[in-house]
Amino acid sequence: MVEKLINYIKNDDYLIGIYDKYIYIYNYNELINITSSYAEIKFKNKLVKIRGEKIFIKKLENKELLIEGTFKEIDLDA
Amino acid sequence: MHNLNQVLIEIKNVDKYYMMDTLYRSNVYYVFIEEKEENKYLKININDYKKIKVKFKSVKIIKYYGISGLVIFLKKNLIFLFSFLWGLIILIYLSNTIFDISINTSDEDLKYKLMVDLENNGIKKYALKKSYKELNEIKNNIIKNNSELIEWLEIKENGTHYLIELTPRIIVKKKEKENIPRHIVASKDALIKHIVFSSGNAEKEINDYVKKGEIIINGNIIKNEETIKARVHAEGTVFGEVWYTVKVSVPYKYIEYIPTGKVINHYYFKTNNGNMTILGKYDTEYAISEKKTIIDKPYLFFKVIKERKEIYEYKEFNVTKSDAIEEAKRRSEKAIKNKLKEGEYIISKNVLNISPLSSKIELEIFYKVYENITDIALIEESEGIDSEGRIN
Numbered sequence: 001m002v003e004k005l006i007n008y009i010k011n012d013d014y015l016i017g018i019y020d021k022y023i024y025i026y027n028y029n030e031l032i033n034i035t036s037s038y039a040e041i042k043f044k045n046k047l048v049k050i051r052g053e054k055i056f057i058k059k060l061e062n063k064e065l066l067i068e069g070t071f072k073e074i075d076l077d078a
Numbered sequence: 079m080h081n082l083n084q085v086l087i088e089i090k091n092v093d094k095y096y097m098m099d100t101l102y103r104s105n106v107y108y109v110f111i112e113e114k115e116e117n118k119y120l121k122i123n124i125n126d127y128k129k130i131k132v133k134f135k136s137v138k139i140i141k142y143y144g145i146s147g148l149v150i151f152l153k154k155n156l157i158f159l160f161s162f163l164w165g166l167i168i169l170i171y172l173s174n175t176i177f178d179i180s181i182n183t184s185d186e187d188l189k190y191k192l193m194v195d196l197e198n199n200g201i202k203k204y205a206l207k208k209s210y211k212e213l214n215e216i217k218n219n220i221i222k223n224n225s226e227l228i229e230w231l232e233i234k235e236n237g238t239h240y241l242i243e244l245t246p247r248i249i250v251k252k253k254e255k256e257n258i259p260r261h262i263v264a265s266k267d268a269l270i271k272h273i274v275f276s277s278g279n280a281e282k283e284i285n286d287y288v289k290k291g292e293i294i295i296n297g298n299i300i301k302n303e304e305t306i307k308a309r310v311h312a313e314g315t316v317f318g319e320v321w322y323t324v325k326v327s328v329p330y331k332y333i334e335y336i337p338t339g340k341v342i343n344h345y346y347f348k349t350n351n352g353n354m355t356i357l358g359k360y361d362t363e364y365a366i367s368e369k370k371t372i373i374d375k376p377y378l379f380f381k382v383i384k385e386r387k388e389i390y391e392y393k394e395f396n397v398t399k400s401d402a403i404e405e406a407k408r409r410s411e412k413a414i415k416n417k418l419k420e421g422e423y424i425i426s427k428n429v430l431n432i433s434p435l436s437s438k439i440e441l442e443i444f445y446k447v448y449e450n451i452t453d454i455a456l457i458e459e460s461e462g463i464d465s466e467g468r469i470n
Contacts, residue, residue, distance in 0.1 A: 034102055036095045057098050058110045 014043045018074065022058075023050065025065040039067060049075040083124045084143040090136035091116045100133050174207050177238040185246065188227055192242065195220050201233075201240060258456060259309035262295035264288040265453035268318030275314025288318070288451075297457050309457055318451040319425060321444065324410040328402040329438040333394050335364065340389040345372075348381045356382070364390045399434060406441040414445050422449045 007013075017024035025041060025048070032040040032047075034057065039050040052071040059066035089097060097118055101108055106126040111119040122130070124146050131137055142150045152159065179201065181189045199216040201208065208216065213233050221231050230245040262278065270286050278295040282288060295314045301307035342365070344358030353360075365387040373382035397405065407429070414424060425446040433440040 031102060034098065056094060056110075057102065059108075060102065061107050061109075 012044055014046070016048065016076075018071075021068060021070070023065075023067045023071065023074070025067070027063055028065060031060075031065065036069075041065065045078070047077045049073075049077070083146045084121050085124050085127055085139045085146070086111065086141040086143070087120055087122060087127060087130075088138055088140050089118045089120070089134050092118055092134055094118065097134075101130065104129050104133065106130055173238065175238060176201065176203060176205050176207055176240055179203065179240045179242070181242040181244070183244055183246065188244075188246065191224065191227070192220065192244075195223060196242070207235065207238075207240075257311055259297045260312055260457055261293045261297045261455045262312045262314050262316065263453045263455045264290055264292050264294055264316070264318070265451045266290050266320055266449075268320045268449070268451045270294070270316060270318045270451075271448060272317040273314065274316075275312070277310050278312030278314065280314075291453075291455070293455070312454075314452070315450065316452045317421070317448060320447045320449045320451065322414060322447060323430065324413060324443050324445065325440065326406040326410045326413075326443070327438050327440040328397065328406045328409070330397050330399075330402060331394060331437070332397070333392065335390040336393055338389045338391050342387040342389065344385040344387060346383055346385070348383050349379060353383075358385070359387075362387050362389065364392050366390065399439060402439040403432065403441065406439065407443065410441070410443045410445075414447065418447070419450065422447065424448075 011027070013027060015024075015026040017026075028041050028043055030042040032042055034040075034055070036055055037051065037053060039055055041048045041050075050067065050071060051073040052069045055067060055069035055071075057065060058068045094113065101120075104126075106122060106129055108126075109121040111121055113119070119140070121143075124142075127137075127139065141147070179193070179196065181192050183189055183192075196202065196216070199219060201216060213235070217231055217233050221228055225247075227247055228244055229247045232243045234241040234243060262275065267290050268288055270282055270284055270288060273280060273282070273284060273294065275295045278297050279299060280294070281296050282292075282294045288294060294316050295312045297310050297312040299308040299310060342359050342362060344360060344362075345356040346358075346360070347354040347356060368386045368388075370384045370386070371381055372384050407427075411424070411427070418424075425448050427446075428444045429441060430444050431440075431442040433442075
């Protein structure tokens with residue numbers, strides 16, 4: 001019960017949505033690196049590496065990211 | 079990023095990836111809106127604008143959102159907004175001020191009295207207008223305070239103008255009328271049978287003959303038989319014996335239409351070329367018709383008419399001479415009785431002449447009727463007195 005309440009108040013669950021030209025990320029911890037061909041994003045216990053071309057952040061928020069580009073590879077490391 | 083303190087900025091001649099890198103490294107959150115040639119448009123927080131201002135060559139705010147937007151708008155348009163608000167206040171004030179009051183009566187005294195009453199109730203020139211409830215209260219107050227003078231009063235609001243409509247109380251006029259000096263005179267030639275009077279001087283007695291217009295109760299109170307002491311409003315009632323001669327003729331044959339109770343409803347089209355029956359019967363003998371238009375439209379070339387026909391039966395009656403005489407008496411008596419009012423009656427009747435003709439009979443009947451012969455005649459200012467107050 002308490003766990004549910006804490007989870008509701010402080011939701012740490014992350015979300016990665018992959019579309020043709022966009023990747024939507026929710027609840028990230030840190031944007032480690034970003035260039036036009038590479039992006040590295042850290043979650044609480046995961047690390048996402050995105051490789052591609054013309055990578056550009058359309059929306060940069062405290063908890064949200066909307067990345068535009070042509071994506072070739074997405075790695076999810078523990 | 080909330081919309082509360084956001085701005086839309088334009089960054090000119092900048093590489094998209096350089097801009098992204100700079101913003102990310104400066105910890106500036108943003109939403110990229112669009113790119114037009116070399117110019118980029120972003121939505122950022124107003125506080126972050128100061129951070130990035132120094133990092134790009136040409137950056138400017140295009141639009142403000144939220145509270146900051148409202149504050150900037152108010153600062154820019156302060157004079158206009160102040161003038162508008164002030165104008166609005168003046169307009170509301172002026173449109174709620176009474177600029178004219180008119181009272182719809184020709185009685186100047188009443189008009190003055192009402193003006194004073196209205197002023198006491200707060201309705202005067204350049205005062206503020208009253209609410210509907212207040213107007214009703216004022217109206218009722220005025221009617222209550224002037225119940226002897228006013229029958230009905232209404233305060234109509236027409237823009238900044240109050241129009242007071244009223245009906246003066248008729249009792250006032252009636253009272254004035256009651257004081258006008260007058261005589262009681264005979265309305266027709268008669269033999270007086272009954273006199274009652276409460277004011278005036280009786281000139282005639284019971285069983286006196288009077289001509290039409292002759293004074294019965296005099297409004298002039300006479301002193302020493304030659305000087306008028308006073309003029310009064312003569313009051314009284316006079317009944318007398320009045321005479322009528324009635325001529326009646328009754329034919330030996332007559333036709334009577336007796337209603338059968340049958341009704342035919344005839345519906346038809348009415349055009350310029352004639353009528354066309356839809357329902358019912360077109361030709362009917364001995365009927366009384368009542369027509370009503372049911373459909374009449376300007377775009378139709380016809381009308382639809384309903385004709386209600388009440389059917390009567392035609393009957394011919396033959397009457398004997400004695401029956402015709404009785405019928406003539408009955409008709410003449412009915413004609414006299416129709417004229418009579420309360421307290422009036424037929425004293426006697428007498429057949430003067432009977433003339434039997436080939437197709438009808440003619441009767442002449444004489445009636446004596448007990449009838450109210452009271453009439454009034456107003457007394458003229460100069461009537462009956464000379465310059466020294468003596469009777470002419």
